[in-house]
Amino acid sequence: MSNTTFKPTLGLADATMIVAGSMIGSGIFIVSSSIARDVGSAGWLIAVWVITGFMTLTAALSYGELSAMFPKAGGQYVYLKESYNPLVGFLYGWSFFSVIQTGTIAAVGVAFSKFAAYLLPALSEDNKLIKFSTGVNSCGSPTFFSISAAQVVSIVLIVFLTYTNTKGVKGGKWIQNIFTTTKLVSIFGLIIAGFVVFKPEVWQHNWANTWSATKATLIDNCNPSLGFNVTPIAGAALMGGIAAAMAGSIFSSDAWNNVTFIAGEIKNPQRNIGLSLFLGTLIVTLIYVAANLMYISVLPLEVLAHVPKDRVAVAASNAIFGNLGTKIIALMIMVSTFGCNNGLILAGARVYHTMANDGLFFKKAGTLNKNSVPQWALWAQCIVAALLCLSGKYGDLLDMISFVVVIFYVLTIAGIFILRKKRPDAERPYKAFGYPVLPAMYIVMGISFCGLLIAYKPEFTWPGLIITLIGIPLYYIAVANNKTKA
Numbered sequence: 001m002s003n004t005t006f007k008p009t010l011g012l013a014d015a016t017m018i019v020a021g022s023m024i025g026s027g028i029f030i031v032s033s034s035i036a037r038d039v040g041s042a043g044w045l046i047a048v049w050v051i052t053g054f055m056t057l058t059a060a061l062s063y064g065e066l067s068a069m070f071p072k073a074g075g076q077y078v079y080l081k082e083s084y085n086p087l088v089g090f091l092y093g094w095s096f097f098s099v100i101q102t103g104t105i106a107a108v109g110v111a112f113s114k115f116a117a118y119l120l121p122a123l124s125e126d127n128k129l130i131k132f133s134t135g136v137n138s139c140g141s142p143t144f145f146s147i148s149a150a151q152v153v154s155i156v157l158i159v160f161l162t163y164t165n166t167k168g169v170k171g172g173k174w175i176q177n178i179f180t181t182t183k184l185v186s187i188f189g190l191i192i193a194g195f196v197v198f199k200p201e202v203w204q205h206n207w208a209n210t211w212s213a214t215k216a217t218l219i220d221n222c223n224p225s226l227g228f229n230v231t232p233i234a235g236a237a238l239m240g241g242i243a244a245a246m247a248g249s250i251f252s253s254d255a256w257n258n259v260t261f262i263a264g265e266i267k268n269p270q271r272n273i274g275l276s277l278f279l280g281t282l283i284v285t286l287i288y289v290a291a292n293l294m295y296i297s298v299l300p301l302e303v304l305a306h307v308p309k310d311r312v313a314v315a316a317s318n319a320i321f322g323n324l325g326t327k328i329i330a331l332m333i334m335v336s337t338f339g340c341n342n343g344l345i346l347a348g349a350r351v352y353h354t355m356a357n358d359g360l361f362f363k364k365a366g367t368l369n370k371n372s373v374p375q376w377a378l379w380a381q382c383i384v385a386a387l388l389c390l391s392g393k394y395g396d397l398l399d400m401i402s403f404v405v406v407i408f409y410v411l412t413i414a415g416i417f418i419l420r421k422k423r424p425d426a427e428r429p430y431k432a433f434g435y436p437v438l439p440a441m442y443i444v445m446g447i448s449f450c451g452l453l454i455a456y457k458p459e460f461t462w463p464g465l466i467i468t469l470i471g472i473p474l475y476y477i478a479v480a481n482n483k484t485k486a
Helices: 012-023 032-039 042-069 076-083 086-116 149-166 169-196 200-206 235-253 269-298 301-305 312-357 375-391 394-422 437-456 462-469 471-485
Strands: 128-136 142-148 214-218 228-232
Touching (some): 012 269, 042 269, 086 375, 086 462, 142 149, 149 169, 149 375, 235 437, 269 301, 269 312, 301 312, 394 462
């Protein structure tokens, strides 16, 4: 037996936990290293996180108006469809299904496994369970297709969380609340511990050249052991470096809008969605800036920029706790990624459910099971995420998808201006804070970010665009099928 409507069972605290829990995954523990290589100074490292935080908060405050206007499942897909047309909504939904949400689930799942390997080495990504040659790369080195223990564990994790979410939103809610609370307490604890062992000489060294930006590039891409060339950057090159750096910080701050996808399951959505967006993004922004200030209070910047496998939090934890630090941070990140993936899995399937009801996705995704959750959509999402885990390409896709993610955020926020003209008399229980200035600022900053990536990091842009544009013929195929059935 299946139900036809979602049950509103989530309160403000639950919604806030979903926002914060979905945002904090593995990024904050890793990407600061690559950011430091792109901008090369403590001032610009913190500035990148502050700019990203400002953009995220501004977007969240703007989304409050849209969530109050359309308090139903589907979130950003619905906002884009209502602001523009069904094609734009579908392109977002297609990108969301093919890589944005599923790729994030895969990446977070593998991060869980990688750090679990600190406690159980057999789970390491270096433990190849299947391996065979696929040729040679451009450097003349052999290439292999392999499946590691870490990939298998990540798939098991995704399957387990998908299964628990098919049993109803209440189970997912408790997992989210418990793990997000534990995650927040742990991160605050690490930050406080870092400031307790504050190293004045490291701090002074890192701030000696606050705004002297540099760019670190490999001397030889085929031989990373030769190290990096470090060159000063300024002007347009600095802007390009900031944009490249923000690809990491935006990925780490993304998924804040997941709560809008489950609007049908939130009590008093007109009030609670907008408020949870603000509270959740504010909490995470403060944590991210504080964490980076902690990093540069215990690690010299040149060490932070070149830690093995970019695991900044591991290096910081070792500086704080000694040899015990590796196990402490491994447990922290396992808790963080577990809770993060639960929130991503819970929220993502609601988008496909709404698309299916619009005739733009597999029909079965539009049904709810006896627990009032879109079970088929959950398992479809699980399969794609598992395949991305096996491909080993999810990390590359996520680096490149930041461009597309921000384009859709810009389009969505521009939709506020469009809807105020198209539907001036529509009920708006909440209006975008700072309208029109703050939404306009986000649009300008988002377009600037995307433009700089096109100019200075084209490899961050075209793959995501191709994935999105593949959705155009798929949309017209879906429309034609609907007409045929009618």
